[in-house]
Amino acid sequence: MLNERNPIPVVEAIKQVTKYCKKGETEYIELTEARSRVLAEDLIADHDVPSFDRSPYDGYALRSEDTTEVMKNTPKILSVVGHIGAGSVYHKKLEKNQAVRIMTGAPIPDGADAIIMLEDTTTFEESGKSFVSIRKQLQHQQNISFKGEDVKNGTALVNKGTVINPGIIALLATFGYAQVPVAKKPVIGVIATGSELLEIDQPLEPGKIRNSNAYMMIGQLQRAGAIPQYYGALTDNLEESLEKISEVMKEVDFLITTGGVSVGDFDLLPEIYQELGADVLFNKVAMRPGSVTTVAAVNDTLLFGLSGNPSACYVGFELFTRPIIDSFLAKETIGIQQEQATLAVDFSKVNPFDRFIRGRYEFKNGQLVTEPAGKDKSNMVHSLAMANCLIQLPGGTEGYKQGDKVTIHLLGE
Numbered sequence: 515m516l517n518e519r520n521p522i523p524v525v526e527a528i529k530q531v532t533k534y535c536k537k538g539e540t541e542y543i544e545l546t547e548a549r550s551r552v553l554a555e556d557l558i559a560d561h562d563v564p565s566f567d568r569s570p571y572d573g574y575a576l577r578s579e580d581t582t583e584v585m586k587n588t589p590k591i592l593s594v595v596g597h598i599g600a601g602s603v604y605h606k607k608l609e610k611n612q613a614v615r616i617m618t619g620a621p622i623p624d625g626a627d628a629i630i631m632l633e634d635t636t637t638f639e640e641s642g643k644s645f646v647s648i649r650k651q652l653q654h655q656q657n658i659s660f661k662g663e664d665v666k667n668g669t670a671l672v673n674k675g676t677v678i679n680p681g682i683i684a685l686l687a688t689f690g691y692a693q694v695p696v697a698k699k700p701v702i703g704v705i706a707t708g709s710e711l712l713e714i715d716q717p718l719e720p721g722k723i724r725n726s727n728a729y730m731m732i733g734q735l736q737r738a739g740a741i742p743q744y745y746g747a748l749t750d751n752l753e754e755s756l757e758k759i760s761e762v763m764k765e766v767d768f769l770i771t772t773g774g775v776s777v778g779d780f781d782l783l784p785e786i787y788q789e790l791g792a793d794v795l796f797n798k799v800a801m802r803p804g805s806v807t808t809v810a811a812v813n814d815t816l817l818f819g820l821s822g823n824p825s826a827c828y829v830g831f832e833l834f835t836r837p838i839i840d841s842f843l844a845k846e847t848i849g850i851q852q853e854q855a856t857l858a859v860d861f862s863k864v865n866p867f868d869r870f871i872r873g874r875y876e877f878k879n880g881q882l883v884t885e886p887a888g889k890d891k892s893n894m895v896h897s898l899a900m901a902n903c904l905i906q907l908p909g910g911t912e913g914y915k916q917g918d919k920v921t922i923h924l925l926g927e
């Protein structure tokens with residue numbers, strides 16, 4: 515059966531997976547925990563910001579009409595009748611030829627219609643009273659931060675599906691959101707397969723390797739905003755593996771396995787899918803690395819059978835698992851950010867399949883340029899550590915030349 519695998523194009527594979535998108539529930543969390551979470555409701559301003567007219571400067575609040583006679587060398591003297599800092603209110607009404615000393619952020623006193631900066635005044639005392647000499651003419655409403663000039667009551671604040679960043683946190687705090695409605699994170703099971711695997715704290719033995727994929731996927735899941743649930747590594751035993759996978763599926767929203775999806779004698783996943791009665795969406799994708807990526811569904815639970823080769827596993831996750839997580843979180847944009855970049859070196863390998871090369875991008879002379887991050891074989895891990903993007907090279911060409919425009923997928927931190 516496995517030798518009959520028919521590769522499907524990458525876009526078709528993504529389409530197949532996204533048919534199974536399910537949206538998660540909403541939960542309320544503390545604002546201090548909200549960074550990087552996805553907002554689950556449209557938020558509307560329930561008051562103006564600022565909620566009162568306020569001073570943008572330290573200076574004096576006054577009536578602009580009292581300054582009409584100010585000339586270059588003839589200042590106007592006003593009597594200082596009060597002193598307010600941010601957080602206090604001047605409760606009387608400002609009368610003709612009066613001024614109130616005011617600090618940045620304090621509310622404009624009744625009767626005042628302009629603020630003069632402290633630097634344009636001189637304060638002095640005479641007979642126990644305070645006065646201010648005004649050296650500048652002011653216009654009606656000059657130097658005032660108006661009620662609602664930042665955000666008007668009733669306007670949209672942030673749309674659902676937005677990833678919350680520190681700027682958005684400032685806005686939510688301004689509107690008193692101590693708790694924030696966010697999309698619940700999907701819980702995604704991680705299982706590694708292969709009798710060759712050692713855990714990371716075990717010493718190397720002949721023929722064995724340390725299980726790096728599970729930890730890599732835990733990192734990828736965290737970066738994508740999901741909760742990884744690690745269930746360890748399975749040895750190549752069909753009954754035990756089937757039992758474990760059936761158990762785990764009941765506890766998670768999706769399950770990712772790594773390894774065991776190819777045509778080797780110990781590649782058990784295809785048989786396990788069969789035993790589970792899973793609907794196999796595809797078991798070969800026209801891409802390198804990760805051509806053996808298999809995705810199956812049992813009812814509405816997706817099983818991602820990612821390749822065992824580290825770089826193939828990584829690419830399979832970013833292309834197929836990531837969009838499902840984004841949809842579950844009801845993110846405004848699905849999938850990782852893509853940009854156009856210029857290839858900085860030749861890439862001569864010919865391939866009928868699309869390639870996703872571990873790459874590095876940077877800005878050079880105002881242009882986004884990219885090149886491979888290291889050796890390109892899918893069983894290699896070092897170039898993964900060096901990569902900050904995947905360079906997409908569509909198949910069916912005679913390789914690529916320096917200067918060619920290519921699509922890159924930005925990986926993030």
Ligand SMILES: Nc1nc2c(c(=O)[nH]1)N[C@H]1C(S)=C(S)[C@@H](COP(=O)(O)OP(=O)(O)OC[C@H]3O[C@@H](n4cnc5c(N)ncnc54)[C@H](O)[C@@H]3O)O[C@H]1N2
Binds near residue numbers: 777820893
């Ligand atoms: N006759 C064929 N052989 C292979 C084919 C093929 O088409 N015909 N495809 C090759 C390609 S391409 C890939 S990719 C791999 C995929 O194999 P599996 O996904 O079944 O993975 P495994 O065989 O279990 O492992 C492959 C490789 O990766 C190492 N590995 C596995 N798990 C981990 C882990 N958790 N951490 C680190 N490394 C891991 C494993 O030891 C193997 O070296 O098949 C090719 N063969």
Ligand code: MOO
Binds near residue numbers: 893
């Ligand atoms: O599917 Mo394999 O990842 O091409 O190396």
